[in-house]
Amino acid sequence: MSRSQQNSQRTVTVIGGGVAGMSAACALAEAGLRVQLVEQRGYLGGRASSYLHPGVNEVIDNCQHALFGCCTNLLGFYRRIGVADRIHWTSQMTMIEPGGRRSRLGPFELGPLRLPAPLHSAPSFLCAKAFTLADKLALGRAMLAMMRPGELDNSPEPLGDWLRRHRQTEGAMNRFWRLVIASALNAEIDSIAVSYAAKVIRELFLNSAEAGSMGMNTVPLSQLYARVPSLIEERGGSVLLRTHVESAAWDEGAARWTIQTRTGELTSEFVVVALPFEAMAKLLPRLPAAEDVKGLARQIERHEHWPICSVHLWFDREITELQHAVLLDREIHWLYNQSKLQTGRGGHYIELVVSATLAFAALSSQAAIQLALGELAEFFPLVKEAKLEKAALVKEMRATFGVPPGIDEARPTAASPWPQLFLAGDWTATGWPSTMESAARSGHLAAEAVCQSLGEPRTMVEPDLKPKGIMRLIW
Numbered sequence: 001m002s003r004s005q006q007n008s009q010r011t012v013t014v015i016g017g018g019v020a021g022m023s024a025a026c027a028l029a030e031a032g033l034r035v036q037l038v039e040q041r042g043y044l045g046g047r048a049s050s051y052l053h054p055g056v057n058e059v060i061d062n063c064q065h066a067l068f069g070c071c072t073n074l075l076g077f078y079r080r081i082g083v084a085d086r087i088h089w090t091s092q093m094t095m096i097e098p099g100g101r102r103s104r105l106g107p108f109e110l111g112p113l114r115l116p117a118p119l120h121s122a123p124s125f126l127c128a129k130a131f132t133l134a135d136k137l138a139l140g141r142a143m144l145a146m147m148r149p150g151e152l153d154n155s156p157e158p159l160g161d162w163l164r165r166h167r168q169t170e171g172a173m174n175r176f177w178r179l180v181i182a183s184a185l186n187a188e189i190d191s192i193a194v195s196y197a198a199k200v201i202r203e204l205f206l207n208s209a210e211a212g213s214m215g216m217n218t219v220p221l222s223q224l225y226a227r228v229p230s231l232i233e234e235r236g237g238s239v240l241l242r243t244h245v246e247s248a249a250w251d252e253g254a255a256r257w258t259i260q261t262r263t264g265e266l267t268s269e270f271v272v273v274a275l276p277f278e279a280m281a282k283l284l285p286r287l288p289a290a291e292d293v294k295g296l297a298r299q300i301e302r303h304e305h306w307p308i309c310s311v312h313l314w315f316d317r318e319i320t321e322l323q324h325a326v327l328l329d330r331e332i333h334w335l336y337n338q339s340k341l342q343t344g345r346g347g348h349y350i351e352l353v354v355s356a357t358l359a360f361a362a363l364s365s366q367a368a369i370q371l372a373l374g375e376l377a378e379f380f381p382l383v384k385e386a387k388l389e390k391a392a393l394v395k396e397m398r399a400t401f402g403v404p405p406g407i408d409e410a411r412p413t414a415a416s417p418w419p420q421l422f423l424a425g426d427w428t429a430t431g432w433p434s435t436m437e438s439a440a441r442s443g444h445l446a447a448e449a450v451c452q453s454l455g456e457p458r459t460m461v462e463p464d465l466k467p468k469g470i471m472r473l474i475w
Contacts, residue, residue: 011268012450013038013259015245015283018046019436020424021274022228023077023443025237027460028272030080031451035237036266038259040244043222044229047276047399048436050220056312056390061221063310063396064336064353070203070211071437072462073444081227087215088323088341095130095175095326098378103128107209116469118147118206130328135171142166146198147206149475156405159197160190175328183333183355185433186306186400193405196433207475208468216324216336218343240266247286250418257420270453272446273416274424277303277401290417302410303427306434307361308399311352311372315386318348319376327352330375331360347389352376365393400434401427414442414449422446 010033014025017039025037043049050061067074067087078084092106105128107120115122126136145166146152155162163177177189177197184200185192204212217224229239247260248271259266273280281300284293311332318339325335334353339345352372354360360368369391377383401407411429414422424446425439432438444460451458467475 010034010270010454011036012270012272013257013266013268014272014274015259016046016274016276016279016425017041017044017239017241018274018276018425019048019074019077019439020426020443020446021046021272022081022225023073023440024272024274024424024446025443026077026080026228026231027444027447028450029232029235029237031447031456031458031460032235033237033270033450035232035235036268037228037232037237037239038243038245038261038266039239039241042242044225044239044241045222047396048221048439049225050222053312053392053394056314056392058312058314058349058390058392059220059222060312060351060392060394061217061310062394063308063399064216064334064351065221065436067215067436068204068211069213069215070207070465071215071435071440072464073440074437076444076462077440078224081225081231083224083227086218086224088218089213089215090324091209091213093214093326094322094324095128095328096379097130097328098330098375100379100381101129103130114209117208117467117471118143118469120209120469121205121212130171130175132169132171135169135175138167138169138172139176142168142172143201143206146201147471147474152195152198155194157194158190158405159192159194160188162194162197163189179326179328179333185403186308186356187402187404188356191402191404193403193407195405196403199431200433202467202471202475206467207471208465210468211465214324216341218341220342245283248283248288248421250288250421252419255420269420270450271421272424272443272450273421274443274446276398276425277427278305278398280423280425287421288418292417296412296417299410299412302407303401305398306356306400306402307358307395307397309354309357309361309368309396310394311354311369312392312394313350313352313369313373313376314389314391315348315350315383316389317382317386319350319380319382319386325379327375327379330378331357332372332375335376335379348386350376361395361397368393403433414446420453422449 013036029035095103108123244262332352336351338349424442430438430441
């Protein structure tokens with residue numbers, strides 16, 4: 001019997017149909033295992049999904065989820081399910097001040113001439129009107145300090161303290177650190193470990209132009225995942241939606257798991273639990289007694305959520321030609337022109353994203369939409385002439401987990417206290433903050449752990465992009 005035939009007799013249940021669960025399930029299915037992917041909702045995607053909003057009768061994403069060239073495992077997952085061509089890429093970022101003045105950031109290109117990393121975007125940064133000379137000097141000083149290998153990797157210092165110690169100006173703080181970096185990590189600067197901020201700086205701005213290029217889905221998120229069920233089913237597995245896992249029991253003699261759901265039992269040799277940390281906490285008491293379960297529970301207790309809000313607006317006319325923009329000095333942070341980004345979209349559909357703010361998340365729907373509309377008109381005067389046809393507010397209150405100093409101690413590996421059961425999820429030990437990349441990476445790490453336990457090691461984690469230019473001499 002061939003190795004693939006042997007693996008086809010092996011069974012694994014993946015609990016959780018978010019990005020972590022899907023990436024684990026698809027990787028294991030390709031490795032020849034028979035996969036059962038279990039999701040309690042009626043659709044896949046978890047916190048990165050889309051649905052038909054009843055208030056506006058439109059399919060919308062629960063929030064715009066951008067990715068970058070450095071997100072190698074998310075891109076690997078997209079390639080595996082055949083949707084890598086449904087990502088729109090840009091290397092340019094337009095920053096807009098109230099009143100409409102624009103600054104365009106991106107790599108320098110003049111015919112075949114390119115500047116080496118980390119200087120690839122220096123000309124556009126130096127010309128950016130959004131920053132004063134003092135701001136640029138402060139930002140350059142901070143980036144130079146974050147460029148040094150290993151210096152900040154285990155620092156216990158919060159980002160806010162580090163920035164103040166490195167004499168960051170008010171403009172640098174408000175227009176870069178509190179907006180771009182705090183949004184990327186979805187938390188306030190005093191609640192972010194400087195090590196994670198340094199990782200974002202290196203990956204997005206220093207290592208290479210390729211690593212910092214930005215990708216946006218050209219179809220609703222759930223459409224990206226439409227290939228997942230068929231990929232699993234073609235390899236003898238199944239996808240079980242609307243299936244709520246209540247408990248799991250381990251049979252030592254048979255070396256198998258029995259998983260109790262509200263609609264019946266499932267059995268498999270292996271289990272991958274790919275749940276958000278709060279869902280994992282609820283499942284813990286319903287798993288068998290094992291050594292160090294309390295330790296895992298203590299790790300989970302240290303995690304906290306941060307919300308992301310998105311305001312969806314449909315106008316009767318175009319208010320901007322831009323596909324994407326960063327909005328400065330206001331509550332709304334990011335603009336995505338979905339009528340230009342997503343194929344087949346009619347009308348004039350704008351999505352505004354607000355990250356890392358508890359105050360905005362506390363507003364009522366009407367108040368949040370009115371605030372967003374008023375601020376949007378400060379950047380694009382055509383808003384005042386346009387008619388708002390419909391609007392929706394989406395609050396993802398559990399969008400991400402925080403990355404304060406010391407959080408790595410609370411991020412478990414794929415190994416678990418139980419035999420033949422492995423952990424996945426963006427909150428596990430991936431080395432990345434709370435992102436779709438971290439989720440996809442965790443799924444691949446869990447899939448590797450399953451194969452390792454079978455005595456058939458496989459490399460499923462996609463390697464990081466290597467620094468280029470001068471950066472490759474530093475790292």
